[in-house]
Amino acid sequence: MHRTLCALLGTTMELGKTFDPKLYEATLYAAWQSSGGFAPRAPGPGTKGPFTIMIPPPNVTGVLHMGHALNNTIQDIVIRHRRMDGYEALWLPGTDHAGIATQAVVEKKLQKEQGKKREALGREAFVAEVWKWKEEHGTAILEQLRRLGSSCDWSRTRFTLEEDMSRAVREAFVRLWEKGLIYRGARLVNWDCVLETAVSDDEIEMVTRKDKLYYLRYPVEGHTGRTVTVATTRPETMVGDTGVAVHPTDARYHDLIGGHLILPLISRRIPIVADDTVDPKFGTGAVKITPGHDPADYERGQRFNLPIVSVLTKDGKLNEEGGPFAGMPREKARTAILAALEEHGLVEKSEDLEHNVPISDRSKSVIEPIVSEQWFVRMQPLAAPAIEAVESGRLRFVPERWTKVYLDWLVNVRDWCISRQLWWGHRIPVWYDEDSVPFASRTDLELGSIHPITKKPIVRQDEDVLDTWASSYLWPFATLGWPKPTADLARFYPTQFLSTARDIIYLWVARMVMAGYEFVDPKDVRKSADGADPRCPFSVVNIHATVLDAQGRRMSKSLGNGIDPIEMIDKYGADAVRFSLILLTNEGQDVKLSPDRFDQGFRFGNKVWNASKFVLANLDGAPGEVSADPASFEALEDQWIVARRNATLASVSAALDEYRFNDAATELYAFIWNDFCDWYLELAKGRFTTTGTESARTARGVLVSVLSDTLAMLHPFMPYITEALWAALHEKLGRTGPMLMNSPWPTSRGAAAGPWMEAMESIQALVRAVRNVRAMTMVGERAPLAALVVAKRASDRELLTRHQKTATTIAFLSELRVVESAERPPASAVAVAGAIEVFVPLSSDVDLSKLKDVLERRLAKGKSALEAVDKKLANAAFVEKADAQIVAAERQRREEIRLENELIARNLAGM
């Protein structure tokens, strides 16, 4: 396998100077695909059971944006980690038919290419046209997901409008119908006048606008000359007024309650009613009631039994109720009506007002509340178990704060308008007889067949289609074959992890939970070991960060401030894009992004590449296996790096298990860059060139072991580069085995901590101190030639040898010459680690006063730090009450500061 892959990667694996992701990403993806690794492994004694993620299906019309890139990176990290960790990992992909969006795209295309409206084609031909479009363009976004490296099981790709989904949708609809949870009625709904369909409450957005508040005079019946002034932002709807409300205690209008006004222009007689929802302080304290076009007025109309007058057509024009204004678009009608009222002296004044206007998420046009016949789902009964799921802890949000958002919506849930006046979607499975008595059916009813209840002939099917979410809310189980009790359903449901954007918590997440509890039969699905309710579709919902532009604004098409992930992948490579996103994203906090932010991930990839290149270049033949026992390692750094590897493995594994991706990535970044490259690799260089073969051989073994584990840990984050390097490494070693993607997650070997940790840390401190001295004493362009001196104070022979080796190490890293001596040379700087002292003779060119200044400043700082610690330790309350561990740590810290101060003092004294 590795040989083949390396052959395929050919030139790139020559390990040339730089690494170029473009050269191997496509090859590797194809290799993964053909390895069969995307499909869940077969259950067996070695597996940990199924682990399932259902992708939030992107719209077929969709183009990958940064939110997708982030979200799918997260899912891929989880699924790759679980796959390596021994689970039967399934990540099921698919797309959403996205009723409104897709229909709009095809309508636009039709208009542009043929100059036709959809009505000209007719329903069947138009839908066929959309399917054609879907076949041609509907896989684009899935291709983009592949570019990212997503390891979905493509053989299971689903589409929300396909045959199986359709069956599920009907089943769900009919079940709700049979339980009486679906009803049809004339209600005030949000009407999109551009798309000419109803939309649900969750698909509108309130936008603050500068507008005018108009004061209109309505004449009082029976009191010539007297008028009541109402304040309104929507004068054009006045022709639909069927009443005026005032507050019951409002003295200004007290005598008029129960009386009537004459609606100007159309002379309708409307009552004055008292309603305590009226705010006497706003406007004039009198509000016109337009039950047909305002949600609040609709309620008032119901309360006072006022007639509903609809004045708008489906495309937002005034209808015949508008009298002389009939046929005018709403904006035009507004000015015309105002002009007419003005003419009669009925406009008292107008003032500026900021208020909220509902805008359609889809067409961005102003939503008109209008009364129309729609289908609704009663949500209250469905919400109860979904609330319980979270309260019982069965379902958990990450970050946790989103649970409140979810619960608030569910507690106040309103009925869901599920019918849409579109053609692209699941047609509502309801048929009517000649008296319009409806019947919901799982199978198509022939026209002319008998209505099962009324026994009269069926004459038509409902024209409307279902809201897109009324199919995608079945996604977690419908994709596995529900309502049929399939083997997949029994194996992969419920899922473990869902990751999505916060703005579809209501639209999608909450509804999926409701659907799971409502439709899934526990005996058809997998029982969980801990007895958790198997109907709940997932256990963890991850709400990922929102990706903003560099100024903190949402990325949007209209602003043109989006950063195209594919463009970034082309430029930096998929690994860099993935890793950068994770590095920038902390606990679902919003992230400000600019293209140059991908640099960090790219440079990290480069670092990994070059470090691996070094290891590979120094593998002379196959090194022996590394012993699992660090005690047998001959060099301190061997034991240290193995321990650091173990510690990193432990924290990365824990972070991944808890879905703290940023923590895991940061941990890996620091380990690879700061521990492995900066220290271990540097030390290994010395062993390859300056010491004997035994030491070099051990170093090789450790390098191979640590590098391969590191590549494995990094693989979920940066799958391409790690896979390529894994192949190169194994090829070089002549090893066989599966691709990294299909390899096991590393296991801990040896202890994570030990005495060598402290020893290595003190060497590091010493080396830093020497470097610091060198940097400070540098004169001109060249550093003075310095010497390392080992003080032979240790009587113990073994200790001496160890120190000798340590001295070599330090000398190597500090680029010093080793001279053994017990005396401190005159005019020298000194650094100390344990029993070793290092002296750096100062060149006569060194500006001593400047150097002393720096040291004195440090000493002053150190002294005050020491004082602070002493004060703390002298505090009886602290010693008494604080944790013993904390007190001990504080004592240790005191000692460190004291030693450091002492050292600085010695330095000053010797200059």
Add this chain to the structure above:
RNA sequence: GGGCCAUUAGCUCAGCUGGCUAGAGCGCUACGUUGACAUCGUAGAGGUCGCAGGUUCAAGUCCUACAUGGCCCACCA
């Protein structure tokens, strides 16, 4: 009107259940390239942790109020 989140180095952000001489990346300064990497290395400068109170032996970390910015819910016409 209700709720949530932010406010820490020039910039972007970490800092979990209170113990910090407050960290990272970028940027900046000085120095350093004859084989892992200049897409790099070494060293360094740079923060009274938004403001005011409070709890505590101890507060960037907890509580309260306020300020600023952002997001989400909500029928003020």
